[in-house]
Amino acid sequence: MKQMTFLVMLAVSLGIAAGACAPGWKQTPHDRMFQREAVKPIPRVPERRPTSDWWDHGLQLIVRPIGRALSPGRWISGAMGGRAARDVNDLGQVPDSDWFENRISRRTMTVDEAFRGPTQTTGPAVGPLFVISGKVDGATAGFVVRDRDGITWYLKLDPPASPELSTSAEVIASRLLWMAGYHVTEIHAIDIEARRFLLDPKAKTKDRYGRKIPLTPLALDRLLRPLNTDKAGRIRVLVSRQPDGVVLGPFDYRGLDPDDANDKIPHEHRRSLRALWVFSAWLNNTDTRNQNSLDVFRPVDPAKPDGPGMIRHYLLDFGNSLGATGTGEKIAESGFEYIFDWRVIASNLFAVGLRTTRYQRLRRSPYRSVGIFEAKAFQPHDWRPTFPNPAFEECTRSDTFWAASVLARIQPDHIRAAVSAGRYHEDGATTHVVQTLLERRRKMLVYGFTGFLEIDQPRARGHVLIVDDLRAIGGLPNTGPLRYKVRWNRTRRADRELAHGTVNTTTPDRATIHDTGEASVAHAGVLGEVQIDLSSTLAALQREAGFADDPFITVELTRTRLSAQIHLRVVGDTLLPISLDR
């Protein structure tokens, strides 16, 4: 009896062990390419306390760098190539969430969409704009107005000496980040006649100690008088619409929000936040502090603003993009080093003044409304925001590749449209920004794709496997034909090769398949979309004994020693891509 029990237990153990040998991607339910993070409504509006911008500076510039240097975790993680992001499915995609929404990755966007971005309206309603509060001190003034329709708008102004510098940059960056998939608020760069501003009797401002005091006509006049107006008496402003819902304050790029039950992934381990550096570097958006983010509680039922809802996370304030800052043109160091950079200070110290930097040779663009924004000295790998960002520091090469795959889909026409939305009036400024963005995009794609086979989004039409060739989509030079091998991926048994061949992706209008016998030839649709018809291979395979119980095949794609494996499940006459290993 004891022997029997032992044998049964042994058999069960072996069975479990054998089952455990099956790769995780074979287990159902399989991930779809584009998914949505599971969330449940939070019962009530969480309370937020204001965060300290000062402390955030000290923490990010001094305390955390020292703490990281002292922590073995940082060094071990670095040696291992970083810790994997957690909001990534088996197909390498980031699920839609209140942090990120696949837009250009999911579907093709028109130039009109790129031009309009997240905007739902055409800006404040025609008529008077009632100033309800104002910031009358600081480097650049700003105020809050309510239009005739009762919509609240935040107004920001350009630095007086640099018209259009900041407002244009902010609009352009917001349009492009929105296309990539980030949540941004609705903003417009518009010209408004100063006489449209009327003081609301209850308008408030803050005194020297932050206490609310009435905003007087004199203070408003002092605010508006120094502004540069055009010949028609209009001033250039950036209007930003407050998102619907309850504004909670900025989010932290690190850790979890204790008030948000849906916040289960530490922010620094979200690929969408880690890879934001790619877009920030591209746009030279150097100010990615916590303060430039916003959490908004969005009730499920808009009629019940205090009822259950979810928190949406927005990116804000892109006035430090391109060649701009909120107070004037960027300085040459911006984008090359942190505002207080231990690494640079140590390098300077030990180099005894002999260290040279690329930015020392930078020259500002000839356009006053653009400032220093160039692509020659830009190198993605050593781009730095003004303040260290904990999420950026965790970014792995896989995260960067993912962001590059999104960036590749933002096409030159999209960029032109987004820059047009910035409404530069200076001759040549638009062209300069477009060309610079295109060149920075090219450099970023080259960097992001390094070490990875540039294929993405496997999908199927019947037994035809389709993948996107990101090099072609991103406009990078072709590096050679794509080779493929098809294997029956057998659990607990060696794989069996079924077919192999070459896809010549160098042909400009079509990717053709050179059939080697078992996989039949099929024409690819258009460039950037690679098709491999596996009909005949699968027809033969489906007659094999045991295939019905183990219906998985792996297609290995290779180009210039880089490879990727696409795992597929065969379901009748269709293929189901279920995992992608790069």
Add this chain to the structure above:
Amino acid sequence: MIRPSLVVIITLVASAGQATAAPDVADPPPPADQGPETTPDLTPPPAPQPAPPPPPAASAAVAGTEHLTTETYDRDQPIDLHWHILNVPGYLLEIVVMPITLAVEYTERHYIHRRVADLLSFYDGKIKISPRFKLAFGDGLGVGAAIKFPKLLSRSAKLSFGGMYRLNRDWKLDADYLQRIGFIERRALHIDGFAEHDGNARYYGIGGDTPEADRRAMLDDEQALVVGLDVFARDTYDWSGIVELGVFRQHLGPGIEPMLKPGEVPHEPLGSPGDHVELPPGFNDTSVLGHLGLGLRYDTRDTKGRPTKGSIVDGKLKARSDVAGALSGVKFEFSTQLFLSVLPDARLFVVTVGGSAAVPIFTDSEIPLNTLSILGREHRLRGYDRGRFRDYYAGWVNVEYRYPIYEYLTTGAGLDAFLFTDVASAFGEDKLTAKRVRYSTGVGFRGAHETRLVFESFVGWSPEGFQFVIGAEQKL
């Protein structure tokens, strides 16, 4: 190189096969086109595109496979305990500084910084209180304050009173008055006075070859009242100078041994029976000396705090004598400092050459201690102790290579590092020989704005060991 045809086709792919007309990237029309009551010009670029075609199959589950796939991403998140353990040092640091977080947050939220600044400035800036701090090895921590009246007499006069007390019971009180006088081309009249008690001033005897083991602590009580007048009019460029007349009182006596080096035994008090160290003139006595001073400076630096070019030529004369003529001396001091830019971006050599000579005014009188030539630490020989060598004559050459290591934006403030070598000698009591030429070398940092030096810190090495100084004398 991207072939043109390829670029075209890639664009086609991006719009999933739709013909995409590129928007006109030419600059938008001038604002005059917008009319008086302008609403945002959101006119899209020409030829807006139709809605895109349905997304490719990738975005949806393959038909008939819905039961095998899920649209919802809901994975259990790992605890990552091992990573947390590996990051404990960083966590501990953040916990340790947490009280600072609270203070910083509270300050920022309630504008404490402004409230304190305003509290220290009364009556519309006509009265200001400035805190004073000092940290020096051997002398300990000092705290104090100054009250200033910067806008007296229709802004033509300034008055300030200050004081500092140190943990080793040393103290200092000072008062300064400055009066600009219009009828002598706004030259200023200076009236300065101070009283200082230093219970452990360093003293090694007099001579350029005094041994290190002769270090003694000395009590040095000083009081002074000096009236000075600018030599040049206030708007004279490059040149400045002052002529001074005053009275100086000094009492020297045995002091209290300052902080000892590891393994060092306390020395006999200065002047005790059997102590071989030569006593300074006026020791165990109180001297009242008349003071006459003249200082001239020719200064062509581009900025005061962080110069990159120019030079300073300094000449000083200081004469002191008591009524009886037993203590008398005059010291001439001359130095030239050149700021030689060697590379762009403020990388420069600072070369200083100087010398001083002290001679008695009356025959048979002794030169007062504070009129002798002095070398050590901030006095041109940075690897040696403060007041290490005092003698009649001294000469020095300092070569300093200064380079920026940090710039705070474009504010003109930053941190510079410097490497230095000092060569100097004090002589007169002893003959000048090659053996008595002292040298030191080291590295330091200067935190400065273009307008002023904020702090200077250095580590100097000499055959007698290291000297570490934070916040050295703020000389410009």
